[in-house]
Amino acid sequence: MNADPVEAQVRVRYVETDQMSVAHHANYLAWFEVGRTEWCRAKGFTYRDLETKEGILLMVAEVRCRYKSPARYDDVLTIRTQVNNFKKRLITFGYEILNAATREVVAAGESVHVVTDRNGRVRSLPEKYVRFFS
Amino acid sequence: MNADPVEAQVRVRYVETDQMSVAHHANYLAWFEVGRTEWCRAKGFTYRDLETKEGILLMVAEVRCRYKSPARYDDVLTIRTQVNNFKKRLITFGYEILNAATREVVAAGESVHVVTDRNGRVRSLPEKYVRFFS
Amino acid sequence: MNADPVEAQVRVRYVETDQMSVAHHANYLAWFEVGRTEWCRAKGFTYRDLETKEGILLMVAEVRCRYKSPARYDDVLTIRTQVNNFKKRLITFGYEILNAATREVVAAGESVHVVTDRNGRVRSLPEKYVRFFS
Amino acid sequence: MNADPVEAQVRVRYVETDQMSVAHHANYLAWFEVGRTEWCRAKGFTYRDLETKEGILLMVAEVRCRYKSPARYDDVLTIRTQVNNFKKRLITFGYEILNAATREVVAAGESVHVVTDRNGRVRSLPEKYVRFFS
Numbered sequence: 001m002n003a004d005p006v007e008a009q010v011r012v013r014y015v016e017t018d019q020m021s022v023a024h025h026a027n028y029l030a031w032f033e034v035g036r037t038e039w040c041r042a043k044g045f046t047y048r049d050l051e052t053k054e055g056i057l058l059m060v061a062e063v064r065c066r067y068k069s070p071a072r073y074d075d076v077l078t079i080r081t082q083v084n085n086f087k088k089r090l091i092t093f094g095y096e097i098l099n100a101a102t103r104e105v106v107a108a109g110e111s112v113h114v115v116t117d118r119n120g121r122v123r124s125l126p127e128k129y130v131r132f133f134s
Numbered sequence: 135m136n137a138d139p140v141e142a143q144v145r146v147r148y149v150e151t152d153q154m155s156v157a158h159h160a161n162y163l164a165w166f167e168v169g170r171t172e173w174c175r176a177k178g179f180t181y182r183d184l185e186t187k188e189g190i191l192l193m194v195a196e197v198r199c200r201y202k203s204p205a206r207y208d209d210v211l212t213i214r215t216q217v218n219n220f221k222k223r224l225i226t227f228g229y230e231i232l233n234a235a236t237r238e239v240v241a242a243g244e245s246v247h248v249v250t251d252r253n254g255r256v257r258s259l260p261e262k263y264v265r266f267f268s
Numbered sequence: 269m270n271a272d273p274v275e276a277q278v279r280v281r282y283v284e285t286d287q288m289s290v291a292h293h294a295n296y297l298a299w300f301e302v303g304r305t306e307w308c309r310a311k312g313f314t315y316r317d318l319e320t321k322e323g324i325l326l327m328v329a330e331v332r333c334r335y336k337s338p339a340r341y342d343d344v345l346t347i348r349t350q351v352n353n354f355k356k357r358l359i360t361f362g363y364e365i366l367n368a369a370t371r372e373v374v375a376a377g378e379s380v381h382v383v384t385d386r387n388g389r390v391r392s393l394p395e396k397y398v399r400f401f402s
Numbered sequence: 403m404n405a406d407p408v409e410a411q412v413r414v415r416y417v418e419t420d421q422m423s424v425a426h427h428a429n430y431l432a433w434f435e436v437g438r439t440e441w442c443r444a445k446g447f448t449y450r451d452l453e454t455k456e457g458i459l460l461m462v463a464e465v466r467c468r469y470k471s472p473a474r475y476d477d478v479l480t481i482r483t484q485v486n487n488f489k490k491r492l493i494t495f496g497y498e499i500l501n502a503a504t505r506e507v508v509a510a511g512e513s514v515h516v517v518t519d520r521n522g523r524v525r526s527l528p529e530k531y532v533r534f535f536s
Contacts, residue, residue: 014439014449015160015432017153019207019319024149025328026301029294030417037416037476047416048476051287060293064332070388073153074439074450120338148305148315149298153453159462160431164283167428171282171342181282182342185421194427198466204522208305208316254472283426287419287475294417341421 005080008038009100012075022070028107029063032095035081036111039093043132054126058091058113065109069099076100086133088124089115139214142172143234146209156204162241163197166229169215170245173227177266188260192225192247199243203233210234220267222258223249273348276306277368280343290338296375297331300363303349304379307361311400322394326359326381333377337367344368354401356392357383407484410440411502414477424472430509431465434497437483438513441495445534456528460493460515467511471501478502488535490526491517 010031018024036058040047050056071077078098085092091113097106115125125133144165152158170192174181184190205211212232219226225247231240249259259267278299286292304326308315318324339345346366353360359381365374383393393401412433420426438460442449452458473479480500487494493515499508517527527535 011436011439013432014152014435015158018148019151019153019155020325020327021153025331026149026294026297029297030415033294033416034413037413046476057288059288060335062332062334063293064330066330067328074448145302145305147298148301154459154461159465160428160435163428163431164281167282168279171279180342191422193422194469196466196468197427198464200464201462208314282420283428285421286416287421287423289421292417 005082005096006035006039006042008035008079008081010034010077010079012071012073012077014073017073022072023075025065025067028065028067028097028109031077031079031097032063032065032081032093032109032111035079035095036093038079039081039083040132045129045132050129054129055118056123056126056129057116057118059116059120060111061090061114062112063109064111065107067107068105071097071099071106077106083133084110088130089122091115091125091133139216139230140169140173140176142169142213142215144168144211144213146205146207146211148207151207156206157209159199159201162199162201162231162243165211165213165231166197166199166215166227166243166245169213169229170227172213173215173217174266179263179266184263188263189252190257190260190263191250191252193250193254194245195224195248196246197243198245199241201241202239205231205233205240211240217267218244222264223256225249225259225267273350273364274303274307274310276303276347276349278302278345278347280339280341280345282341285341290340291343293333293335296333296335296365296377299345299347299365300331300333300349300361300377300379303347303363304361306347307349307351308400313397313400318397322397323386324391324394324397325384325386327384327388328379329358329382330380331377332379333375335375336373339365339367339374345374351401352378356398357390359383359393359401407482407498408437408441408444410437410481410483412436412479412481414473414475414479416475419475424474425477427467427469430467430469430499430511433479433481433499434465434467434483434495434511434513437481437497438495440481441483441485442534447531447534452531456531457520458525458528458531459518459520461518461522462513463492463516464514465511466513467509469509470507473499473501473508479508485535486512490532491524493517493527493535
């Protein structure tokens with residue numbers, strides 16, 4: 001299993017704040033997704049190609065997130081993404097989000113993905129992609 | 135031209151607020167879209183069918199919005215949608231958003247749409263839909 | 269503990285879809301939030317008042333969601349919200365999202381909230397609100 | 403008037419796509435906002451400080467956007483932001499969004515902002531910030 005975390009950065013956008021003056025908790029799922037996109041790129045492929053060239057989707061089956069300290073507008077966040085579990089039909093990514101300036105842990109979470117085709121039928125990840133995960 | 139406005143309602147969601155404690159201005163475009171969806175339904179068809187059964191999209195070419203008074207979390211808003219201009223390949227919708235409790239005007243705007251197929255090629259609106267607009 | 273579920277409805281917005289042609293999974297957290305807002309209203313108070321009159325926030329500490337069947341543009345969803353666990357400083361809400369037309373379960377989840385003041389300090393829920401939860 | 407454009411980059415996120423398989427048009431307003439944030443930073447101050455230290459907000463009064471070619475998931479976009487018009491109480495920003503790889507123009511727009519205090523009362527921009535704009 002390829003457990004080396006890959007780091008990506010986002011800066012908290014104004015639109016992502018809410019009236020508590022912190023980043024709204026739903027945005028963390030979008031940041032996890034940025035983490036996955038950059039994990040793929042760092043490993044040597046793009047999620048875009050997986051979808052458009054192979055017709056393979058990583059459908060989200062489950063998400064968990066624990067919020068540890070607030071993120072605020074204009075904060076730079078580091079998203080550390082890794083594969084926590086890999087099977088050909090089921091992939092679990094793990095995430096840690098840090099405040100890039102203070103290194104404080106902002107959140108941690110996990111997402112579970114089923115490998116499917118465009119019609120939502122379960123598939124095995126194509127062989128040539130397996131090596132990126134294992 | 136079918137200029138009778140159609141009313142739809144939304145309640146401002148917490149996620150739609152920002153740290154100014156008002157609804158973020160980008161959400162108004164999503165509310166306009168709710169207005170268009172309900173305009174179609176009130177006229178006798180669904181935008182979903184137009185896309186899935188006819189393969190016709192109303193691609194957004196231009197949007198304008200003037201923000202007149204803030205909308206806040208849990209406010210109920212009335213979206214009044216009408217067709218401002220109709221050609222078979224170009225449709226302009228107009229919107230007025232009111233605070234449903236106070237009737238204060240919250241925003242007004244317009245969106246211009248090009249009629250296309252799934253590949254983005256300009257098309258004429260299918261004949262059987264023309265009557266809804268004119 | 270007040271375990272009667274409260275039902276609220278949302279219609280999937282176009283902006284909530286993604287290129288898989290289903291509602292993007294981050295929106296479910298916003299729908300859970302709609303569920304909480306309507307749970308409060310059904311029980312006899314508003315979350316808006318809790319924040320603005322009492323200065324009390326229900327800060328999200330943790331979220332979990334399992335995605336069971338896709339939601340699509342223009343689908344009407346029923347959000348069933350209940351309190352799964354109540355302590356004066358820690359509240360857990362549970363959610364089930366159903367397709368309102370087919371009654372198929374679309375998703376289920378939970379969110380854990382810490383009761384805080386505006387500065388993020390942990391507080392007890394004010395006495396007069398306790399009865400709504402217990 | 404300080405008309406030198408400032409460039410910022412964003413990569414289109416999966417959550418920003420819709421079922422037309424392009425970036426949903428509401429996201430462009432969030433990207434304009436990223437452009438404004440980076441315009442401020444490039445000129446020598448932060449919008450965050452303007453809000454938190456001076457209590458001054460640039461409330462959005464009007465937005466216009468023309469969509470010229472679609473942006474897709476994983477595309478890198480360059481946002482070119484400039485000040486189109488400056489008065490002490492009214493600021494107009496202009497934007498051009500380009501596909502960073504093809505240099506194709508994706509969109510162009512404008513936003514008009516009223517300078518206010520936290521209570522929404524119109525104010526003049528504090529003297530020490532005026533030089534950044536003129």
